[in-house]
Amino acid sequence: MNASLNEKLRAVKWGEYKLGDLFEINPTKYYRLANDKILSKSGITPLVSNASIANGVMGFSNLNPLNKGNSLSCSDTTLGAETMYYQKIDYIGYQHIQSLIPKFDRFNSAIAFFIISASHAATSNGQYDYGHKFNRKSMRKTVIFLPICDDGSIDFDFMESFIAELEAERVAELSAYLTVSGLDNYELSSEEENALKNYQFLKWDTYNLEKLFGKSTRGKRLKGDDRIAGTLPFVTAGEASEGISAYISNDVEVFEKNTTTIDMFGSAKYRNYKYGADDHVAVVHTEAVPMKAAIFVTSACHKAAHTGKFDYGHNFYAKDADALDIQLPTKDGKPDYDTMAALISAVQKLVIKDVVLYADRKIEKAKTITKH
Incomplete structure (x- = not known):
């Protein structure tokens, strides 16, 4: 946060408010049905659960919404307000979700985000644990500063102007990053257009990982207590933080960037940075492959290995990587890395286009706000 915004926070006068005085807090209405009876691939009504990601939305339904939008939702099974979200549209609640309906007239996403931040600050000092959850009674008594x-x-x-300025600051940072990294260019080249157009006509072949990239390397165990804080990413099994469990300075084998890791569950991830790895990780040496083609290879590895075959009782190891066969586009009897790179580049541009346009719209909107 820049200095001017910090100065505004220091200069403002603050008042204490109980959430129960600001909101009607009651359990959400929900359907007493199994998930497969509620959720639908074509659904448009959000089903809000106690998930800590995606605004708490676990899926969408074709059933009628039972709870009003322009409100807050919050799980009563967590250790604070980390699952408090602004719900813009009408939604279906799940069990253990509380609905917070404002008792005041002026309410929108900006005011909601400010109140959510204040609620996070009020409930993040360790006063809640698994024996003392952030339930409805606790919510009503929680004091926040506004x-x-x-x-x-x-x-x-x-609150509205502060959130608008904060958002503008973050969007400007995003826009600068996109420009510096070259991701602001979302126009497809003729090569990328052709790669997408001809995808269905590609020829595919089966390739063995060891024959393509040599023997994979297994990481070495490094217990948590033995890890010394540093700057080297240390990769373990898991999806959170891309499997990075710590940043270390230990004397471990350092793997090169532009390589692929496959963890004990068969989950493959592309690494474009140097890193260490524990014994539940196999490193596939794709260093010599062009970066975007290596990302394609990683996806092929994930598809071949992450099939449910590997688990805690049957781990994926480097020997399994060496035996892994993957499907790749082929040309003249060899992997067609040029086509792979063009496909990944095209997909990247298609995905980033909406982000770039979003950033541009937000920046223009911010300019009108700061003029007043």
Whole structure:
């Protein structure tokens, strides 16, 4: 956060408010049906659960929404307000989800985000644990601090302008990153267009990983207590943080960037940085393959290895990587790395296009706000 925003926070007057005085807090209404009876691939109504990602939305339904939007939702089974989200549209609640309906008239996403941040701050000091959850009773009693006007009323203007400026700052950082990294160019080249157009006509062949890239390397165990804090990413099994469990300075084998890791469950990930790895990780040496083609190879490895065959009782190891056969586009009897790279580049541009356009729209909107 820049200095000017910090100065504004220091200069503002603050008042104490109980969430129960600001909101009607009651259990959400939900359907007493199995998930497969609620969720639908073609659904448009959000089903809000106690998930800590995706705004708490676990899927979508074709059933009628039972809870009003422009409100907050929060799980009563967590250790604080980390699952408090703004719900823009009407939704279906899940068990253990509380609905927070504002008792005041002026409410929108900006004000909601400010209140959510204040709620996070009020509930993140360790007062809740698995024996003392952030339930409905606790929510109602939770005291948060909000900016106030000279007459003692809530300063909604400040909250809205502060969130708008904060968002503009973050979007500007995103835009700068996209420009520096070259990701702001989302126009497809003729090569990329042709790669997408001819995808269905590609020739595929089966390739063995060891024959393509040599023997894979197994990482070495490094217990948590023995890890010394540093800057080298240390990769273990798991999906959280791309499997990076720590940053270390231990004297371990350092694997090169532009390589692929496959963990004990058969989950493959591309690494474009140097890293260490534990004994539940196999490193596939794709260093010599062009970067975007290596990403394609990683996807092929994941498809071949992450089939449910490997688990805690049957781990995926380097020997399994050496025996792994993957499907790749082929040309003249060899992997067609040029086509793979063009396909990944095209997909990247298609995905990033909406992000670039979103950033541009937000920046233009911010310019109009800061003029006032």
